[in-house]
Amino acid sequence: xxxxxxxxxxxxxxxxxxxxxxxxxxxxxxxxxxxxxxxxxxxxxxxxxxxxxxxxxxxxxxxxxxxxxxxxxxxxxxxxxxxxxxxxxxxxxxxxxxxxxxxxxxxxxxxxxxxxxxxxxxxxxxxxxxxxxxxxxxxxxxxxxxxxxxxxxxxxxxxxxxxxxxxxxxxxxxxxxxxxxxxxxxxxxxxxxxxxxxxxxxxxxxxxxxxxxxxxxxxxxxxxxxxxxxxxxxxxxxxxxxxxxxxxxxxxxxxxxxxxxxxxxxxxxxxxxxxxxxxxxxxxxxxxxxxxxxxxxxxxxxxxxxxxxxxxxxxxxxxxxxxxxxxxxxxxxxxxxxxxxxxxxxxxxxxxxxxxxxxxxxxxxxxxxxxxxxxxxxxxx
Amino acid sequence: xxxxxxxxxxxxxxxxxxxxxxxxxxxxxxxxxxxxxxxxxxxxxxxxxxxxxxxxxxxxxxxxxxxxxxxxxxxxxxxxxxxxxxxxxxxxxxxxxxxxxxxxxxxxxxxxxxxxxxxxxxxxxxxxxxxxxxxxxxxxxxxxxxxxxxxxxxxxxxxxxxxxxxxxxxxxxxxxxxxxxxxxxxxxxxxxxxxxxxxxxxxxxxxxxxxxxxxxxxxxxxxxxxxxxxxxxxxxxxxxxxxxxxxxxxxxxxxxxxxxxxxxxxxxxxxxxxxxxxxxxxxxxxxxxxxxxxxxxxxxxxxxxxxxxxxxxxxxxxxxxxxxxxxxxxxxxxxxxxxxxxxxxxxxxxxxxxxxxxxxxxxxxxxxxxxxxxxxxxxxx
DNA sequence: TGTTAGCACTCGTAGTGAGTGAGTGCTAAA
DNA sequence: TTTAGCACTCACTCACTACGAGTGCTAACA
Numbered sequence: 001x002x003x004x005x006x007x008x009x010x011x012x013x014x015x016x017x018x019x020x021x022x023x024x025x026x027x028x029x030x031x032x033x034x035x036x037x038x039x040x041x042x043x044x045x046x047x048x049x050x051x052x053x054x055x056x057x058x059x060x061x062x063x064x065x066x067x068x069x070x071x072x073x074x075x076x077x078x079x080x081x082x083x084x085x086x087x088x089x090x091x092x093x094x095x096x097x098x099x100x101x102x103x104x105x106x107x108x109x110x111x112x113x114x115x116x117x118x119x120x121x122x123x124x125x126x127x128x129x130x131x132x133x134x135x136x137x138x139x140x141x142x143x144x145x146x147x148x149x150x151x152x153x154x155x156x157x158x159x160x161x162x163x164x165x166x167x168x169x170x171x172x173x174x175x176x177x178x179x180x181x182x183x184x185x186x187x188x189x190x191x192x193x194x195x196x197x198x199x200x201x202x203x204x205x206x207x208x209x210x211x212x213x214x215x216x217x218x219x220x221x222x223x224x225x226x227x228x229x230x231x232x233x234x235x236x237x238x239x240x241x242x243x244x245x246x247x248x249x250x251x252x253x254x255x256x257x258x259x260x261x262x263x264x265x266x267x268x269x270x271x272x273x274x275x276x277x278x279x280x281x282x283x284x285x286x287x288x289x290x291x292x293x294x295x296x297x298x299x300x301x302x303x304x305x306x307x308x309x310x311x312x313x314x315x316x317x318x319x320x321x322x323x324x325x326x327x328x329x330x331x332x333x334x335x336x337x338x339x340x341x342x343x344x345x346x347x348x349x350x351x352x353x354x355x356x357x358x359x360x361x362x363x364x365x366x367x368x369x370x371x372x373x374x375x376x377x378x379x380x381x
Numbered sequence: 382x383x384x385x386x387x388x389x390x391x392x393x394x395x396x397x398x399x400x401x402x403x404x405x406x407x408x409x410x411x412x413x414x415x416x417x418x419x420x421x422x423x424x425x426x427x428x429x430x431x432x433x434x435x436x437x438x439x440x441x442x443x444x445x446x447x448x449x450x451x452x453x454x455x456x457x458x459x460x461x462x463x464x465x466x467x468x469x470x471x472x473x474x475x476x477x478x479x480x481x482x483x484x485x486x487x488x489x490x491x492x493x494x495x496x497x498x499x500x501x502x503x504x505x506x507x508x509x510x511x512x513x514x515x516x517x518x519x520x521x522x523x524x525x526x527x528x529x530x531x532x533x534x535x536x537x538x539x540x541x542x543x544x545x546x547x548x549x550x551x552x553x554x555x556x557x558x559x560x561x562x563x564x565x566x567x568x569x570x571x572x573x574x575x576x577x578x579x580x581x582x583x584x585x586x587x588x589x590x591x592x593x594x595x596x597x598x599x600x601x602x603x604x605x606x607x608x609x610x611x612x613x614x615x616x617x618x619x620x621x622x623x624x625x626x627x628x629x630x631x632x633x634x635x636x637x638x639x640x641x642x643x644x645x646x647x648x649x650x651x652x653x654x655x656x657x658x659x660x661x662x663x664x665x666x667x668x669x670x671x672x673x674x675x676x677x678x679x680x681x682x683x684x685x686x687x688x689x690x691x692x693x694x695x696x697x698x699x700x701x702x703x704x705x706x707x708x709x710x711x712x713x714x715x716x717x718x719x720x721x722x723x724x725x726x727x728x729x730x731x732x733x734x735x736x737x738x739x740x741x742x743x744x745x746x747x748x749x750x751x752x753x754x755x756x757x758x759x760x761x762x
Numbered sequence: 763t764g765t766t767a768g769c770a771c772t773c774g775t776a777g778t779g780a781g782t783g784a785g786t787g788c789t790a791a792a
Numbered sequence: 793t794t795t796a797g798c799a800c801t802c803a804c805t806c807a808c809t810a811c812g813a814g815t816g817c818t819a820a821c822a
Contacts (some may be wrong), residue, residue, distance in 0.1 A: 015773095022764085038813095038814090040813060040814050040815085041815080042812075042814075043812075043813090044815095052765080052766090053765070053766050053767080054766090054768050054769070054814095055765075055816095056764085056765055056766070057795095058814090058815070058816075060763090062815085062816080063814090072814095072815090073774095074772085074773065074774075075771090075772050075773060075814080075815065075816095076772045076773045076812095076814045077773080077774075077776070077813080077814065077815090078813080078814065078815095079814095105771095153544075153553065155536070155548075157548050157552060157554050158409045158548075158552050161552065162553045163534075163548075163556070165536050165544060165546075165556075167536075167538050167539075167544075171538060171539050172558070173536065173538050173544045173558050174543070175546075175554070175556050176748045176806065177553070177554050187612050217769095233499070249655070250655075251651055251655055252648060252651050252652040252656065255644060255647065255648045255651060260644070261644045261645065262644075263636060263641070263643075263647060264643045265635060266636060266644060266648075266651075267637065267647075268632050268634045270632055270636060270647075270651060271633040274630070274631075274632055274633055275633065278714065286676060344675055350430065353591045362805065419784095419785085421784060421786085422785075422786080423784075423785075424784085424785095433794080434794070434796080435795090436794075436795055436796070436797090437793085437794055438796070439786070439787075440787095440794090441786090441800050442786095443786085450811090453786090454803095455802065455803075456785080456786065456800090456801050456802065457783095457784070457785045457786060457800085457801045457802045457803070458784080458785065458786090458802080458803075459784080459785065459786095461787095590779080678781095681783050684790095745803085
């Protein structure tokens with residue numbers, strides 16, 4: 001059973017619906033997801049497996065509409081599911097969807113990559129998910145600001161540059177290659193490392209008092225100019241907008257759906273991916289931040305699977321989209337992967353794929369410690 | 382003067398053209414770049430500063446067409462520049478274009494970023510270029526395969542992971558966070574570093590004999606499983622497709638031009654950016670690789686500024702685009718930045734902006750050694 | 763009382779065809 | 793050599809029509 005988070009906190013109750021209404025609603029949404037076009041009573045009677053006349057279906061449709069589950073684009077068009085309708089639909093999704101052979105094949109790649117580098121696991125998962133679902137996949141590699149640098153290291157590269165390594169609270173390592181005006185020796189670099197560890201570990205960088213910073217600069221001697229660069233690098237790693245942790249794949253997939261066939265729509269979705277990664281980050285982080293931007297309601301089930309309906313966000317780019325997402329452990333931290341698709345996307349398949357992903361990443365607690373013999377059992381539920 | 386690289390190596394000669402023809406051709410292209418629509422004789426007579434009657438202009442146009450400088454979309458439309466026409470046009474571009482105040486303002490940002498981290502300089506430059514030109518900017522951070530790893534380093538992160546640092550021939554540093562199944566100590570990591578430096582420096586990784594690799598695994602002891610991971614990381618860094626070095630910004634800009642107003646066009650250009658970075662890399666690397674894919678001809682001037690006409694590549698996504706690009710030193714290596722726009726893009730402005738960029742990055746030989754007092758003199762030529 | 767057939771009505775869409783206007787090429791006069 | 797005039801082309805716009813999928817209502821039926 002899914003939980004509903006509404007703006008006003010109420011919990012929805014569709015138990016009013018008769019079984020027949022449920023069946024009809026479900027058929028309508030299935031048909032709509034399939035075709036992308038408003039579905040009418042006649043077609044539903046003919047191709048949906050409902051043994052009722054179009055007229056009866058019409059009556060039911062009309063009631064479903066007044067109950068808020070369906071919308072009408074215009075008088076003489078068929079019906080289209082409303083956000084409420086979609087919510088009902090995903091709630092009924094418990095019946096399992098069996099992933100196809102090719103889908104399982106692709107998802108199987110995941111287990112192969114569990115042994116690879118930390119930073120690329122999520123990347124690969126993201127690409128694979130976009131390939132499997134044929135929608136866009138969005139991922140967030142680190143879902144909180146890391147706060148402070150736990151430990152510094154510095155690697156000598158050459159006379160004029162070194163690599164600053166910052167190990168964060170969550171065990172992830174960030175690096176930044178820095179250049180110096182003055183000649184650097186290996187010894188200089190070692191000293192820099194020691195100074196940083198002595199002075200900046202666990203320090204919230206925007207709260208450094210000026211005198212402390214000046215003292216640090218003095219300790220750097222002729223390399224004092226580096227202090228600013230280092231602080232800037234550390235700051236952007238701990239306090240940065242984190243947009244580099246947001247990855248998007250499969251935009252092209254998205255553009256092939258009719259809901260993005262106008263250039264404006266396409267443009268707004270490309271813009272989202274190109275210059276609004278911060279917003280996507282907020283979306284994936286869910287919770288308060290999203291709430292304040294009107295990015296709720298969202299529904300969520302007991303497996304941590306969450307669904308966001310873009311329609312209700314008031315955001316133009318997201319208007320016709322939905323996002324299904326969930327988080328799971330990767331290394332010492334958490335990753336979030338979501339599928340962004342048209343709001344009429346194939347929820348069954350998407351939910352099944354994400355569940356498969358979450359299970360194969362999270363099953364052993366620590367996804368990056370390979371167990372070598374991971375099986376694929378071919379069933380997604 | 383620009384040099385022309387043709388498929389068959391011939392050098393073009395437009396000296397045949399009378400001054401009047403040149404003037405008319407130039408006006409037509411200016412008008413077309415401005416409006417994006419075929420330009421007719423009447424309009425040209427009215428708004429271009431040519432004191433000839435439409436009829437005369439028509440005669441000249443007709444001759445320019447048969448000489449191959451102009452094309453006609455259909456009988457009763459105006460004329461449109463052909464690839465040859467564009468080539469003539471950019472060749473005449475010597476007359477300088479003065480960048481506007483806002484443009485200079487934006488470009489001025491470049492000098493501020495000269496002091497920042499190595500890896501982000503090109504990123505920022507790319508973003509700024511797309512902002513200034515209102516087209517897409519593409520950049521290549523490293524224009525050759527690095528060959529081998531010059532030196533290894535390893536930074537202990539925690540009990541189950543460490544950061545592998547690979548310093549390449551060109552002085553750039555690449556890192557990869559690796560996880561180990563068995564508990565790691567700082568000492569283990571130090572030993573790993575020594576083993577790598579003793580065995581893999583300067584080694585072409587795909588030519589390691591099996592016995593050597595087995596010996597290395599033995600030396601790793603219980604951490605033998607790491608050898609494979611390390612080799613894979615090093616291989617992808619030295620021999621990888623290098624697509625992560627290709628950055629694209631301003632796709633959204635591109636989508637607002639009418640030549641990309643069909644979804645198919647938009648899709649193909651998004652696809653190019655999303656999953657064909659390898660091709661973009663080849664383009665920016667120019668030379669042989671491009672040649673073999675039919676990615677020539679290209680014209681090039683004495684400042685290293687190059688222009689590629691997508692029309693002639695036979696590549697659908699590039700069909701309506703041009704790419705103006707040039708390379709300049711960043712740190713110890715070379716970067717290439719290009720502007721990808723509709724083939725009727727504002728070459729004057731783009732060339733001026735790129736020249737400004739190349740000059741402010743390359744002027745001091747070593748762009749990453751700040752001189753603190755870089756001036757902006759407000760003239761682009 | 764629930765279900766269905768019939769029918770009038772709505773409304774988006776595809777197709778048609780006349781009108782418009784920007785553009786060309788040709789010819790003959792200046 | 794330049795220009796005015798003229799016939800012709802052709803994409804584009806717009807009003808109009810026909811079509812058809814769909815609805816809602818009413819009355820008959822099981």
